Amino acid sequence: MTKLTDAFKNKKAFIPFIAANDPDFEGTVNNVVALAKGGADIVEIGIPFSDPIADGPVIQAADIRALKEDPDLPMDTIFDMVAEIRKQTDVPLAFLTYLNIVFQYGYEAFTARCEELGIYGLVIPDMPLEERGELEPAAKKHHVDLIPLVTPVSGDRIEKIAKAATGFIYVVSSLGVTGERSEFANDLSELVTRIRKVTDVPTAIGFGIHTPEQATEMAQIADGAIVGSACVNIVAEYGKQAPAKLLDYTKQMEKAVNAHPVR
Amino acid sequence: MTELNLNLNKNTTGRYGDYGGQYIPETLMNELDRMTKAYEHYKNDPEFKTELHDLLVDYANRPSLLYYAERMTKDLGGAQIYLKREDLNHTGAHKINNVIGQALLAKHMGKTRLIAETGAGQHGVATATIAAYFGMECEVFMGKKDTDRQKLNVYRMELLGAKVHPVTSGSMVLKDAINAALQDWTKRIDDTYYLMGSATGPHPYPLMVRDFQSVISQEAKTQLKEKTGKLPDMVVACVGGGSNAIGSFANFIDDPSVQLVGAEAAGKGVETELTAATVERGSNGIFHGMKSMFLQNKTGQINPVYSISAGLDYPGVGPEHAYLAKTGRAQYVGITDDEAVDAFEYIAKMEGIVAAIESCHAVAYVRKIAPKMRKDQIIVCTLSGRGDKDVSSIAKYRGVDIDD
Numbered sequence: 001m002t003k004l005t006d007a008f009k010n011k012k013a014f015i016p017f018i019a020a021n022d023p024d025f026e027g028t029v030n031n032v033v034a035l036a037k038g039g040a041d042i043v044e045i046g047i048p049f050s051d052p053i054a055d056g057p058v059i060q061a062a063d064i065r066a067l068k069e070d071p072d073l074p075m076d077t078i079f080d081m082v083a084e085i086r087k088q089t090d091v092p093l094a095f096l097t098y099l100n101i102v103f104q105y106g107y108e109a110f111t112a113r114c115e116e117l118g119i120y121g122l123v124i125p126d127m128p129l130e131e132r133g134e135l136e137p138a139a140k141k142h143h144v145d146l147i148p149l150v151t152p153v154s155g156d157r158i159e160k161i162a163k164a165a166t167g168f169i170y171v172v173s174s175l176g177v178t179g180e181r182s183e184f185a186n187d188l189s190e191l192v193t194r195i196r197k198v199t200d201v202p203t204a205i206g207f208g209i210h211t212p213e214q215a216t217e218m219a220q221i222a223d224g225a226i227v228g229s230a231c232v233n234i235v236a237e238y239g240k241q242a243p244a245k246l247l248d249y250t251k252q253m254e255k256a257v258n259a260h261p262v263r
Numbered sequence: 264m265t266e267l268n269l270n271l272n273k274n275t276t277g278r279y280g281d282y283g284g285q286y287i288p289e290t291l292m293n294e295l296d297r298m299t300k301a302y303e304h305y306k307n308d309p310e311f312k313t314e315l316h317d318l319l320v321d322y323a324n325r326p327s328l329l330y331y332a333e334r335m336t337k338d339l340g341g342a343q344i345y346l347k348r349e350d351l352n353h354t355g356a357h358k359i360n361n362v363i364g365q366a367l368l369a370k371h372m373g374k375t376r377l378i379a380e381t382g383a384g385q386h387g388v389a390t391a392t393i394a395a396y397f398g399m400e401c402e403v404f405m406g407k408k409d410t411d412r413q414k415l416n417v418y419r420m421e422l423l424g425a426k427v428h429p430v431t432s433g434s435m436v437l438k439d440a441i442n443a444a445l446q447d448w449t450k451r452i453d454d455t456y457y458l459m460g461s462a463t464g465p466h467p468y469p470l471m472v473r474d475f476q477s478v479i480s481q482e483a484k485t486q487l488k489e490k491t492g493k494l495p496d497m498v499v500a501c502v503g504g505g506s507n508a509i510g511s512f513a514n515f516i517d518d519p520s521v522q523l524v525g526a527e528a529a530g531k532g533v534e535t536e537l538t539a540a541t542v543e544r545g546s547n548g549i550f551h552g553m554k555s556m557f558l559q560n561k562t563g564q565i566n567p568v569y570s571i572s573a574g575l576d577y578p579g580v581g582p583e584h585a586y587l588a589k590t591g592r593a594q595y596v597g598i599t600d601d602e603a604v605d606a607f608e609y610i611a612k613m614e615g616i617v618a619a620i621e622s623c624h625a626v627a628y629v630r631k632i633a634p635k636m637r638k639d640q641i642i643v644c645t646l647s648g649r650g651d652k653d654v655s656s657i658a659k660y661r662g663v664d665i666d667d
């Protein structure tokens with residue numbers, strides 16, 4: 001069982017997301033530590049990309065803020081942030097980024113650094129099942145889970161993807177890009193049921209969740225909830241004061257996902 | 264005109280050596296798979312092929328002329344120069360070849376809405392045109408900077424019944440328009456077909472676009488044979504994403520005596536930051552669904568690019584071009600803004616042809632290389648489009664104010 005799978009043991013997981021270097025180095029460290037203190041089970045750190053095609057306006061704006069001062073922001077600086085974070089918390093961490101960032105650093109070198117720093121998983125929206133072969137050997141070697149995405153239109157791909165998954169499975173709540181929503185696809189339970197038929201790897205629903213009510217609802221369908229844009233909005237709105245707000249929000253959301261007993 | 268051979272490319276895997284692939288969000292994977300299967304089916308379907316043929320002939324005005332540029336040949340004093348006149352197609356550029364093929368496929372797939380990205384607006388205009396022809400809904404994504412500098416084409420698209428969305432994210436140019444089109448597609452796949460405008464993106468786009476554009480070299484090869492009995496010694500075409508170039512090269516790739524040259528936009532110079540010369544300045548990467556060559560920084564962020572030509576300022580190149588470059592089968596040369604503008608004026612005065620500024624990148628290379636070649640040698644240069652759309656910006660470049 002991997003460290004990420006462990007995070008779902010005997011409870012529903014709350015998985016917040018923030019973008020690295022938004023607003024800066026220190027802010028990132030403080031924000032992640034606050035999320036951990038608030039009770040996040042896994043924290044997803046987004047590595048900013050110039051062209052985040054799977055992300056909506058809120059996360060796009062975070063990426064722009066993160067790269068504004070230094071468009072050449074080196075990957076090593078982000079690894080340094082994680083090293084700082086690791087001095088203060090051992091919360092399971094995963095990166096969310098686009099494949100080119102990993103490709104440029106080198107698959108072997110990148111996953112080796114992840115292992116060293118306790119980054120247990122990678123969520124890469126532009127790396128579907130068919131293309132993960134090039135990264136998989138290095139990821140396996142360094143015990144980094146490649147978290148796959150399953151969507152309401154994955155159809156007969158669901159089983160193939162689920163069978164290959166380790167860590168957890170990212171269930172995309174609806175069509176489109178990331179961003180807060182008021183409605184989700186209505187066949188999510190069926191989707192999760194199909195996944196559970198072929199694997200014990202836990203599922204977490206993401207894309208659009210922002211209220212505690214939604215988190216409760218989604219955690220009844222799946223094993224956890226991922227919240228991105230709502231956290232990023234807090235960072236955007238409160239800047240240096242964001243950590244305290246993120247901590248409160250995480251407490252509330254963590255309670256919301258565990259509002260009902262685990263089956 | 265003989266029917267277009269859509270089975271020229273024996274490699275239909277979507278991989279060109281290490282390049283190509285389908286690096287795209289999961290939401291789109293099933294749809295790309297449906298598209299791939301539909302294309303594999305319809306490209307061998309006699310009815311589809313007849314429809315395609317009739318549209319190319321009766322609607323797009325094919326075959327396009329292969330024209331012997333006699334004055335230019337004499338003036339340059341070397342190789343004989345033939346111009347493949349894609350500028351004479353309906354809508355004024357090679358873009359229509361691809362658009363007809365893909366829209367026909369979309370129709371057969373039961374789609375009722377076409378979306379597209381556009382830079383200069385030529386592909387958007389071609390897509391809006393074919394959408395009007397088929398009575399389909401059409402929405403075009405165009406960077407805000409491009410909608411501002413190509414107002415005429417924006418109006419043309421609207422006139423044709425399309426809705427144009429100015430894209431305000433990122434650097435507000437072509438690459439951002441592609442991002443926006445992809446994002447729109449992930450929201451609405453059922454009735455929507457994303458009609459990609461160049462030989463770029465995830466499989467099957469590079470393959471389909473190449474096949475539909477290969478009409479350029481299929482015709483040129485036959486036409487030149489009729490006129491001279493020979494193969495060309497060199498084929499030259501401009502490269503943005505690479506659709507007119509791959510179409511110009513396709514039927515000559517297996518003829519080793521034919522040198523293939525792609526003219527990239529060097530902007531202010533290949534060595535400067537203000538360039539779009541992807542093959543010369545770029546490096547391997549993964550973006551917009553494909554592994555290919557890109558202009559990017561060390562971390563892997565995609566660079567803003569620059570060229571006077573809105574159709575060539577794209578930070579990447581189609582995967583098959585990356586492969587042809589890597590294997591040495593084709594060469595890629597950078598042409599600066601200055602050289603392209605000089606060529607724009609040169610070909611106007613020398614041949615009476617106002618060619619697109621994109622195409623003039625190829626013409627500029629011909630001006631350099633023809634004098635160094637023998638008189639019995641032959642160059643085929645593709646004029647990918649006509650230059651009416653560029654007249655006002657060239658005037659501005661020369662400091663002439665023709666706007667009110």
Ligand SMILES: Cc1ncc(COP(=O)(O)O)c(C=O)c1O
Binds near residue numbers: 648
């Ligand atoms: C006339 C013309 N030529 C060339 C291009 C570049 O595209 P490609 O490299 O795909 O042929 C464009 C794109 O807008 C164009 O309008």
